[in-house]
Amino acid sequence: MRPLIPKVRSGSLIATLLRQRLPFIGILIICMLTLMAVIAPFISSHNPYSQDLYRVLEKPSQTHWLGTDNLGRDLLARVIYGSRISLYAGLVSMAISAVIGILVGLIAGYCGGAVDNILMRITDAFMCFPYFIFVLALAAAIGPGINNVIISLSLLGWTGFARIIRGQVLLVREMPYIEAARAIGMPEYKIMFRHILPNSLAPVIVAASIFIGRAILTESGTAFLGLGAEPPTASWGKELRAGFTHLERAPLFSVTPGFMITLAVMAFNFLGDGLRDALDPRLRRGNIACEEK
């Protein structure tokens, strides 16, 4: 019997994604950003940390393509290195959130009853808090540093994953093949992880990609407000904040990191949209994704 939710075959999925315009652009941007973060030391001609206080807030020139920041550091190098922090924060917090969320959702959905109730009420409690404000408060409480921001992002970000997974698990666990597995005496954990989990993952992939975009935005927001990566580490949110004060004198100082944040968030959202369309069996045929918008 064919499962209601199709198992993802990676080859066909990527092909589907690449056939659509926006997800294709998203993937392209993500690849470029990742590449930029990985090979940052090789592509930036300046050290992002070497300051020259006699040459602050300079206009773009041959030596400094985007000009210099408020401590006379090369802005281009800072923006390139800043991609590392943003991608790191986005990916790691997504990974942690997804693991917590999937575990909670899986257990809640599979066990049902009181366990489900308790776990879902805890999830609800976490969801009550306004996300950004709680991240700020938590990051401020456990101290500065990018890892602490990631911890706070993850501590609050898992709820969405838990909800989605639980819903899927409720659907999948009633499938005849689960019943069959139970009938032949398969251990519970094996059923959960071998049979239910892989068949519930599709919507999580969509959520994960959108989560990364949101995490990058939140990380930038916290950095903008003075938390997050410690100086002199370059981060887009921090550059944006520092440049904000000098908007009139050196517009590129805040516009460039702002543009990069937009680009990254947009790319992950495009990818998320594309994935959703590609994984949704009702939208499988044709290119409804674009018409839908």
Added chain:
Amino acid sequence: MTVFGQVQPSHPWEVWDYKTKPVRGGYFRTASNVDVGVLNPNHLPITDYDLISYVYERLLNTDGSFKPVPWLAESWTFPDQLTCIMKLKKGIRFSDGTPFNAEAVKFVEEWIMDPKNECWSAAWLKPLKSIDVVDEYTIRWNFKEPWGAFLGIMANLPGFMISPKALREDPNKCDGYPVGTGPYLFENRSPGNWIKLKRNPNWWFGKSVGHPDMPYFDGILTNVIPDPSVKLANLRVGKIDSMTLEKPQYEMVKNDPNLKVFLTPLNYLRGYRFNHSRLPFSDIRVRQAVAYAINRRALIAGVEFGLGRIASCVYPEDHWAHNPSLPPWPYNPQKARELLKEAGYAGGLNIVGHVYNNPQSRTRAEAVKGMLAEVGINWKMDVLDAVTIEDRVKNLRYDLATGDFPRIDDPELMATAIFHPSGGRNWGRSKNEAAIPLIEKGCQEIDMGKRQDIYFRLEKALYDNCEDIWLFWEMSPIAFSKNIMGYNHDMEVKHKRVWTHTHPLWFKEGRP
């Protein structure tokens, strides 16, 4: 040059040689970052002392070198170490009609000292034993111990004279509805948005010097505009008449033909404090290494946009307590490396600390961190809020940390607070054997000449011990719209507060 209403000046600032005759009229509109808060200087929070001193006046004022000069008090003598006889000016009334006299002064000071009124300024009056009214305009102050800072304190917060009638009737009302002797009266306010003062038609000072039109504005309207760029935009389109600029804005507007922009030196020290109580900064060589590693000139040029005066020690260069023989610490990274090597940190040194979380302080610390990294010092500098900083300072959990000191008026307050083991900002971080006796002597000396000598020696003792990192004394850019008249920048710098109070501004044609 025409001279209006000239009276024989008994003080160098008592000159009013305006090229054009001042005219009355118009509300002066300005802007502040935050709401002024409570309008009683003895209660917290209060954020804008300039605004407070439009309504309230102090017993004493300060001159260009921050020395106390007469204001509501006319003269004083010290018959012995524990007594001060003070004569008050006659014929002054609070705006509610209460006469300003010895009874009023006694009432206000005793009100401040009464613990049930919860005045934060009460601590400043600790050495005060009692106050006697000798006659209507003479008052005798009795001290518990010789009190060197007495005059300085009377030129500061506890010297603000509040109407005793208002305080007696309802002190809580005073927090929102101030009654003083100053040039302006409280008119109206919308907390968080604006506060409006109106002209005091009976201001004693203008009348006493033959300028009865003073103050010239009909009133003062202070808008709360938190964002500096919004503030500047308001100034440019003429919605406000004056503002204090942010440093980055100075470069943008200094040549604006529609504005008058000036740089005012402030009695504000920027620097970093060492924790002397533990290694590595209990070793003077490491402290000196940090001092040598910081390029103050570059710091001011880059981070402060050239607005700052390199500091050689704690008291600003225009303060009477500053020892002019001390040269600023030179920039010498090579020497810094040698000193670190000598002290046994050739392989690098890790230190921890904290600074305040605001853009200016963060940027400055980031620049200094970069300079320290050059000589092999890795400063793990946390950017924190005030409460967390307070906790770390109290528990001495830092090596090198933020160490600014605002509003340096009487030198005693700062010396005791930071460098004396009993000081409120010390918590055991510094114990300079040469400085402590000098600080104690400075507390007790009344004679101005001897006090100055004590503070010169204190600065030398701090300097020789490389007690802290002193970066620069602040400068603040201020902008006026073109039709504001009567601002004489040279004299403002020369005589400071007393000039500001005696030389009110006016609108060119009596309207904004």
